[in-house]
Amino acid sequence: MTENSPRRSSRSVGQNDYVTQLGPGRPRLEPRRRAxxxxxxxxxxAAAELFTSHGYGNTSTRAVADAVGIRQASLYHHFxxxxxxxxxxxxxxVSTPLELAGKLADRPEPAAVRLYALAWYDIxxxxxxxxxxxxxxxxxxxxxxxxxxxxxxxxxxRRHYETLSAAVIAEAGADAVAGAELLPxxxxxxxxxxxxxxxxxxxxxxxLIPDAILRLLCWTGSLVETRVAALELAAxxxxxxx
Amino acid sequence: MTENSPRRSSRSVGQNDYVTQLGPGRPRLEPRRRAxxxxxxxxxxAAAELFTSHGYGNTSTRAVADAVGIRQASLYHHFxxxxxxxxxxxxxxVSTPLELAGKLADRPEPAAVRLYALAWYDIxxxxxxxxxxxxxxxxxxxxxxxxxxxxxxxxxxRRHYETLSAAVIAEAGADAVAGAELLPxxxxxxxxxxxxxxxxxxxxxxxLIPDAILRLLCWTGSLVETRVAALELAAxxxxxxx
Numbered sequence: 413m414t415e416n417s418p419r420r421s422s423r424s425v426g427q428n429d430y431v432t433q434l435g436p437g438r439p440r441l442e443p444r445r446r447a448x449x450x451x452x453x454x455x456x457x458a459a460a461e462l463f464t465s466h467g468y469g470n471t472s473t474r475a476v477a478d479a480v481g482i483r484q485a486s487l488y489h490h491f492x493x494x495x496x497x498x499x500x501x502x503x504x505x506v507s508t509p510l511e512l513a514g515k516l517a518d519r520p521e522p523a524a525v526r527l528y529a530l531a532w533y534d535i536x537x538x539x540x541x542x543x544x545x546x547x548x549x550x551x552x553x554x555x556x557x558x559x560x561x562x563x564x565x566x567x568x569x570r571r572h573y574e575t576l577s578a579a580v581i582a583e584a585g586a587d588a589v590a591g592a593e594l595l596p597x598x599x600x601x602x603x604x605x606x607x608x609x610x611x612x613x614x615x616x617x618x619x620l621i622p623d624a625i626l627r628l629l630c631w632t633g634s635l636v637e638t639r640v641a642a643l644e645l646a647a648x649x650x651x652x653x654x
Numbered sequence: 655m656t657e658n659s660p661r662r663s664s665r666s667v668g669q670n671d672y673v674t675q676l677g678p679g680r681p682r683l684e685p686r687r688r689a690x691x692x693x694x695x696x697x698x699x700a701a702a703e704l705f706t707s708h709g710y711g712n713t714s715t716r717a718v719a720d721a722v723g724i725r726q727a728s729l730y731h732h733f734x735x736x737x738x739x740x741x742x743x744x745x746x747x748v749s750t751p752l753e754l755a756g757k758l759a760d761r762p763e764p765a766a767v768r769l770y771a772l773a774w775y776d777i778x779x780x781x782x783x784x785x786x787x788x789x790x791x792x793x794x795x796x797x798x799x800x801x802x803x804x805x806x807x808x809x810x811x812r813r814h815y816e817t818l819s820a821a822v823i824a825e826a827g828a829d830a831v832a833g834a835e836l837l838p839x840x841x842x843x844x845x846x847x848x849x850x851x852x853x854x855x856x857x858x859x860x861x862l863i864p865d866a867i868l869r870l871l872c873w874t875g876s877l878v879e880t881r882v883a884a885l886e887l888a889a890x891x892x893x894x895x896x
Contacts, residue, residue, distance in 0.1 A: 465794050469711020550789040550850050552707050567851075589865040589877070591858055598844035605840060608792050609809075616833055623831040628870040635831070 446480055447542065452490045454480045459497045460543040468498065468551055495558050498548065505545050506565045508651045509534040513572035515649050521641065523579035524631050528642035530576065531600050531622040534569075538603050539613040546604030573597035577629055586630035596625040688722050689784065694732045696722045701739045702785040710740065710793055737800050740790065747787050748807045750893045751776040755814035757891045763883065765821035766873050770884035772818065773842050773864040776811075780845050781855040788846030815839035819871055828872035838867040 446454035458479035462471040473494050477487040491497045512533055516526045538546055548554075554563065577593035599621050606614040622642070623635050690696035700721035704713040715736050719729040733739045754775055758768045780788055790796075796805065819835035841863050848856040864884070865877050 467711040467794050469709040469713075471711075547792040547794075550792060550847070552709050552789075555853075570851075589862060589869055591862045592866050592869070594848075594862070595841065595844070595866055598847060599837065599841065601847060602837070602840035602844060605792070605843060606836075609812075611797075620831060620833040620836070624834050624837055624870055627831055627834070627872060628866055630869060 451480070451482065451486070455482075455487055455490055455497065456501055457542065459494075460501050460545060463498065463501070464543045464545065464547055468494075468548060468553065473497075495553065498551075498553070499559060499562055501545055502548060502554075502559070502562050503565065505538070505541070506562065506569055508537060510565055510569045510572070511652060512646070512649055513569060513576075516576075516645070517572065519645070521645055523576050523583055524626055524633060524638050525641045525645060527573070527576040527580055527596065527625065528622045528638050529646040530572065531596065531625055532618060532639075532642055533646045534600050535603050535618050535621055538600075539607065539615065539618065544604060544607045546601060547608055549601070549604070570597045573600070577625075580626065580629045580631050584629060584631040586632070588630040592629055595628060599625055599628070693722070693724065693728070697724075697729055697732055697739065698743055699784065701736075702743055702787060705740065705743070706785045706787065706789055710736075710790060710795065715739075737795065740793075740795070741801060741804055743787055744790060744796075744801070744804050745807065747780070747783070748804065748811055750779060752807055752811045752814070753894060754888070754891055755811060755818075758818075758887070759814065761887070763887055765818050765825055766868055766875060766880050767883045767887060769815070769818040769822055769838065770864045770868065770880050771888040772814065773838065773867055774860060774881075774884055775888050776842050777845050777860050777863055780842075781849065781857065781860065786846060786849045788843060789850055791843070791846070812839045815842070819867075822868065822871045822873050826871060826873040828874065830872040834871055837870060841867055841870070 447457045448454035455476060459471070459476045462475055462479060466475075471494070473487055473491075474484050476494075476497065477484040480487070491500070509530065513530050516530055519526055549566075553559070573596050574593045577596045581588040581593060603614065603617045603621065606617060619639070622639070626633075626635065626638065688696035689699045697718060701713070701718045704717055704721060708717075713736070715729055715733075716726050718736075718739065719726045722729070733742070751772065755772050758772055761768055791808075795801070815838050816835045819838045823830040823835060845856065845859045845863065848859060861881070864881070868875075868877065868880065
């Protein structure tokens with residue numbers, strides 16, 4: 413990279429991928445770079461943008477390679493096929509909340525605090541991701557064997573929510589609606605729909621949804637105290653480093 | 655159609671679309687027919703199956719015509735382009751609940767009864783549809799101008815849920831979570847995700863979700879009485895005939 417190289421850019425693909433430098437020195441063509449520290453991360457970022465903005469079925473590995481500014485052969489060095497890219501992207505959305513859920517399962521804190529911590533963390537990462545990857549969860553392609561491992565991970569996460577929610581209902585001791593433990597996971601994932609409809613991450617959801625989950629489970633304690641305890645608890649378990 | 659014609663069939667496409675008749679008389683090839691009373695309905699049914707099972711981006715109008723057993727030119731007589739088929743399918747998922755919501759808006763019944771009736775009806779029709787069309791709501795294609803009218807309809811339905819939910823909170827008089835009125839619409843649409851994950855319509859959702867919605871809004875009345883009143887109310891407003 414020379415001093416004249418363009419900086420990493422977050423502009424949309426679909427625009428011209430080569431820019432003419434108009435500063436001092438002769439004009440030159442240089443591929444722009446994607447967000448990401450490594451070629452693999454750049455491929456994932458470009459694919460995530462294309463899958464969520466043009467559609468998975470409409471995006472070829474060639475289009476992903478073009479958006480990164482590499483040859484298709486170089487892309488295949490990192491990912492053998494398009495579904496390997498999708499699997500890597502979707503896996504990231506589930507792996508860190510699932511890791512946290514595993515750590516929270518045996519903690520001594522009340523279930524309401526642990527459920528709040530999990531929901532808050534999961535929503536935060538669904539909102540913080542650069543692209544709304546959860547919008548790909550309903551792709552029919554995910555029902556194939558190729559994505560069995562991803563489905564198992566998401567099912568395991570859902571069961572953690574259901575177990576914690578049932579424990580909150582038991583702690584609350586009130587007459588919750590039968591089957592209510594199935595819904596907190598669904599409310600958490602609804603941030604994906606909010607983000608899609610609103611065109612932006614709905615920041616208010618980070619607090620609204622965990623608060624509403626506890627009320628839905630007929631839990632009547634202090635939301636403020638629970639929120640403080642939950643955020644402290646989540647902070648004790650930063651994601652593992654790769 | 656002769657007496658030997660196969661009956662309308664609900665089997666999946668992707669199997670052989672032509673069958674050999676093994677009854678009396680010589681074996682013959684005959685295209686099977688889709689569910690639906692009219693060619694237009696057959697096209698919509700075939701497209702709904704292909705869009706939800708193979709993906710919208712992966713489905714051509716040629717594939718839809720083949721699945722119906724008609725020429726592509728005949729399909730274009732009914733729909734000028736693939737996005738016209740998608741628009742018709744999605745429009746159906748919103749038009750009848752929106753119609754009911756409009757009729758409920760001015761009714762004298764308590765907001766809890768009206769919200770319950772709307773949620774129950776909306777969930778029932780999301781579950782009763784032959785294909786899980788709501789799984790297409792997150793397609794990036796829907797953000798284009800072509801689908802502005804569909805988005806407006808769904809937004810109007812969402813606002814009806816928010817208005818009714820805010821009225822339930824006001825009636826309940828309890829301290830609901832700030833912003834809770836945004837969530838009932840999301841809980842209703844979560845049946846789409848349940849249906850996708852479970853591979854079948856989750857019949858329990860028809861009661862679970864409206865019940866849970868009222869509890870989430872901190873409404874503490876009798877769910878049984880409200881359910882009975884809501885179903886009676888919904889029954890007074892059957893969908894308009896075309």
